[in-house]
Amino acid sequence: MKVLLSGNEALARGAYEANVKVATAYPGTPSTEILETMVKYEEIKSQWAPNEKVALEVAIGASMAGVRALVAMKHVGLNVAADPWMTLSYTGVGGGLVLVSADDPGMHSSQNEQDNRYYAKMAKVPILEPSDSQEAKDFVGLALQISEEFETPVLLRTTTRISHSKSLVELKDRQWTPLKKYEKDIEKWVMIPAHGRLRHLVVEARQKDLSEWIWKSRINHWEIKDRSIGIITSGVSYQYVKEAFPEASILKLSIIYPLCEKQIRLFAGEVERLYVVEELDPFLEEQIRALGIEVTGKEIIPETGELSTEILRKAFSPKEESLFKNRPKPLAKRPPVLCAGCPHRASIYGLKRLGLKVTGDIGCYTLGALPPLSGMDSTVCMGASIGMAEGFTLGNEEYEGNTVAVIGDSTFLHTGIQGLLDAVYNNVNITVVILDNRTTAMTGHQEHPGTGKTLRGEKTKAVNLSRLVEALGVEKVTVVDPMDQEKFKKAVEDSLAYEGPAVVISRRPCILKVKKYSEPYQVDSTKCDGCHSCIQVGCPAISVTGCHVAINQTTCVGCGLCAQVCPQQAIKKVGETSA
Amino acid sequence: MPKVTNIALAGVGGQGIILAGNLLAQAAALSGYDVKLAEVHGMAQRGGSVITQVRFGEKVYSPTFGKGSADYLVAFERLEALRHQDILADDGVLLLSDTIIQPITTATGSAPYPRDILDRLKKKCPRFYSFSAEYKAEKLGNPKVANVLMLGVLSIFLEEILEAVWEEALELVVPPKHLELNRLAFAEGRALGNQLAHSQKVNSN
Numbered sequence: 001m002k003v004l005l006s007g008n009e010a011l012a013r014g015a016y017e018a019n020v021k022v023a024t025a026y027p028g029t030p031s032t033e034i035l036e037t038m039v040k041y042e043e044i045k046s047q048w049a050p051n052e053k054v055a056l057e058v059a060i061g062a063s064m065a066g067v068r069a070l071v072a073m074k075h076v077g078l079n080v081a082a083d084p085w086m087t088l089s090y091t092g093v094g095g096g097l098v099l100v101s102a103d104d105p106g107m108h109s110s111q112n113e114q115d116n117r118y119y120a121k122m123a124k125v126p127i128l129e130p131s132d133s134q135e136a137k138d139f140v141g142l143a144l145q146i147s148e149e150f151e152t153p154v155l156l157r158t159t160t161r162i163s164h165s166k167s168l169v170e171l172k173d174r175q176w177t178p179l180k181k182y183e184k185d186i187e188k189w190v191m192i193p194a195h196g197r198l199r200h201l202v203v204e205a206r207q208k209d210l211s212e213w214i215w216k217s218r219i220n221h222w223e224i225k226d227r228s229i230g231i232i233t234s235g236v237s238y239q240y241v242k243e244a245f246p247e248a249s250i251l252k253l254s255i256i257y258p259l260c261e262k263q264i265r266l267f268a269g270e271v272e273r274l275y276v277v278e279e280l281d282p283f284l285e286e287q288i289r290a291l292g293i294e295v296t297g298k299e300i301i302p303e304t305g306e307l308s309t310e311i312l313r314k315a316f317s318p319k320e321e322s323l324f325k326n327r328p329k330p331l332a333k334r335p336p337v338l339c340a341g342c343p344h345r346a347s348i349y350g351l352k353r354l355g356l357k358v359t360g361d362i363g364c365y366t367l368g369a370l371p372p373l374s375g376m377d378s379t380v381c382m383g384a385s386i387g388m389a390e391g392f393t394l395g396n397e398e399y400e401g402n403t404v405a406v407i408g409d410s411t412f413l414h415t416g417i418q419g420l421l422d423a424v425y426n427n428v429n430i431t432v433v434i435l436d437n438r439t440t441a442m443t444g445h446q447e448h449p450g451t452g453k454t455l456r457g458e459k460t461k462a463v464n465l466s467r468l469v470e471a472l473g474v475e476k477v478t479v480v481d482p483m484d485q486e487k488f489k490k491a492v493e494d495s496l497a498y499e500g501p502a503v504v505i506s507r508r509p510c511i512l513k514v515k516k517y518s519e520p521y522q523v524d525s526t527k528c529d530g531c532h533s534c535i536q537v538g539c540p541a542i543s544v545t546g547c548h549v550a551i552n553q554t555t556c557v558g559c560g561l562c563a564q565v566c567p568q569q570a571i572k573k574v575g576e577t578s579a
Numbered sequence: 580m581p582k583v584t585n586i587a588l589a590g591v592g593g594q595g596i597i598l599a600g601n602l603l604a605q606a607a608a609l610s611g612y613d614v615k616l617a618e619v620h621g622m623a624q625r626g627g628s629v630i631t632q633v634r635f636g637e638k639v640y641s642p643t644f645g646k647g648s649a650d651y652l653v654a655f656e657r658l659e660a661l662r663h664q665d666i667l668a669d670d671g672v673l674l675l676s677d678t679i680i681q682p683i684t685t686a687t688g689s690a691p692y693p694r695d696i697l698d699r700l701k702k703k704c705p706r707f708y709s710f711s712a713e714y715k716a717e718k719l720g721n722p723k724v725a726n727v728l729m730l731g732v733l734s735i736f737l738e739e740i741l742e743a744v745w746e747e748a749l750e751l752v753v754p755p756k757h758l759e760l761n762r763l764a765f766a767e768g769r770a771l772g773n774q775l776a777h778s779q780k781v782n783s784n
């Protein structure tokens with residue numbers, strides 16, 4: 001029987017069927033559901049790591065012990081895990097190891113749209129790219145088989161459209177695979193220069209063996225139809241090509257690196273004009289051109305964003321588009337917002353009131369950078385807020401004493417700790433506000449080392465943030481509830497006045513976990529003078545109605561931040577009489 | 580190429596569009612069709628504008644479809660209906676669960692919430708039907724089941740998917756403790772859809 005699975009669910013199923021024993025990840029859209037689904041399979045030891053580097057290292061250890069391992073991350077996660085990744089290529093594996101990299105063309109939920117295929121090329125590691133959920137499932141097993149046969153890690157690359165699209169999948173049972181029993185072998189596992197030199201030779205030879213094997217394996221297939229156009233493609237782009245040009249000849253690559261030269265040459269010889277259709281960078285195109293084969297690609301296919309059937313149709317037969325399109329006025333946008341009652345709103349509003357420079361980080365709170373809160377000056381990558389605050393004050397002394405870094409609890413534990421260590425080590429005068437909402441909210445409320453629960457929902461030790469920060473050498477640590485704006489303000493002011501690095505732990509659980517504080521609030525229109533101060537907190541429950549404001553009684557969760565902000569005391573809890 | 584049915588579900592993050600999409604895709608799969616569903620998680624769910632696309636037919640390639648190609652657009656909010664209206668084919672059907680959710684841009688007064696949305700939709704889509712689905716869902720016990728109620732309406736149009744199949748799909752997609760209420764909502768939606776189909780026949784006579 002076939003079942004409807006998302007690409008991510010299919011990847012987890014694939015791991016189950018292919019006898020994976022250890023699976024690790026740090027959450028990140030669009031990869032998160034892989035491990036969230038994996039916990040269903042009790043045979044697999046599945047766990048969250050505090051970051052992607054650790055996740056990969058756990059997988060490497062499992063592989064060294066001889067079992068099959070899977071590690072999953074979003075594209076930028078591989079930047080964090082790049083260090084072990086590059087040398088893992090040299091050591092190779094014991095049991096099969098597959099790294100799932102979920103790329104995000106179009107940046108549905110990411111800070112960039114880097115093309116992670118280059119990571120595999122840089123490491124000289126094969127890439128498999130599925131084009132639907134069935135392939136996502138099957139390619140896990142295939143990747144592990146290749147991994148063991150060629151003693152190499154394998155990159156399984158998905159994109160948002162594969163990870164988050166559902167299609168039908170034929171299931172199989174879990175298969176048995178032999179243990180690759182660990183035997184001490186320091187030339188393989190201890191990468192000192194002398195051993196590394198030897199292993200590099202192995203890596204180069206492996207590349208050659210692989211491209212020959214690809215030819216024989218018939219994993220990549222071609223469909224010769226109309227010979228006037230031949231298209232080389234892979235992943236979801238294959239689906240767009242099939243839909244837009246059902247008559248074209250197609251070489252569908254499933255294993256997209258290394259390229260099998262013979263295959264490319266033969267296909268090119270079968271067709272009159274050769275095209276490459278791929279999302280993002282000209283990864284295949286450049287390599288094909290380097291073979292001396294004439295090919296059209298990025299001249300007509302966009303290099304940014306996602307592709308689609310529509311985009312391909314236009315790319316291949318551009319029509320003269322009229323300059324005057326009579327475009328209607330653009331509609332009001334609907335960007336995502338911090339939820340009603342979100343504690344981050346209180347923290348960010350509190351900082352904004354103080355007129356500070358705020359280096360930001362990544363998480364739900366990044367939404368506080370948008371108007372009307374507009375409470376953040378920067379966001380680069382996870383953990384960057386602390387180092388940047390430091391550099392900002394080092395670069396210009398004027399910013400000392402008025403710069404804070406804000407960082408979420410999960411992000412602090414991911415890659416924030418080292419930044420703080422640096423500030424302590426170099427005695428830089430910055431204040432770090434840890435927005436401790438007790439969860440990884442942005443990606444859908446995953447547990448982390450500070451929540452006291454594992455991926456399986458089992459109880460575990462929760463790291464004590466204040467003690468951790470103190471152990472790093474921070475001497476000024478204050479824990480405060482951001483919903484109490486006066487106390488929050490004082491905590492931040494005191495920390496800024498303090499000589500040396502200081503930390504404010506702004507603690508209040510995510511509203512989506514708490515659901516509701518109290519009865520909703522309402523506006524007393526006889527007192528409201530229309531100053532719109534409350535509008536500036538950017539709560540989705542509050543809206544302008546003529547000169548006054550109104551609070552939506554179903555969306556308000558009763559956090560009361562607006563009441564604290566209102567200079568006229570015109571906002572009161574329902575049922576409370578105004579004094 | 581054989582016919583593929585394209586359905587878009589559009590609204591605001593948090594309105595249950597993901598569940599509605601899954602229900603539809605599941606019903607199509609149980610009816611023996613090839614199915615693809617494309618949705619987006621993450622940032623978009625924090626009250627942002629969301630769209631889910633479902634396609635079914637003998638063979639489906641792309642998980643997404645473009646402007647002018649939807650057979651049905653089921654919209655869960657006025658402004659989102661207008662925003663995504665151009666995904667409909669010329670003879671496409673627009674089903675609107677008529678409610679207004681102010682986006683932050685209009686709530687703060689930095690952009691207007693258009694007042695003439697219904698008129699504009701009527702002009703652009705000849706086959707436009709709107710319902711107070713949330714109000715009806717609230718009367719059943721919870722405004723949140725407006726999503727399933729709207730699929731009940733849609734189900735009347737999708738004659739290729741049998742009523743019993745929807746039942747089965749509901750069981751697969753909805754958690755057991757909410758099943759009864761969702762069944763009621765679906766039935767209510769079907770009743771609405773039937774009325775509509777009936778009045779159409781009368782009109783065309």
Ligand SMILES: Cc1ncc(C[n+]2csc(CCOP(=O)(O)OP(=O)(O)O)c2C)c(N)n1
Pocket residue numbers: 026027028029052074076077078080111344362363364365382407408409410411412437439440441442443
């Ligand atoms: C290297 C890397 N891994 C993962 C992500 C995805 N991601 C963005 S923010 C975030 C964590 C957010 O948690 P937290 O810092 O606790 O903030 P919250 O969303 O709870 O406010 C994750 C996992 C990313 N952007 N970069």
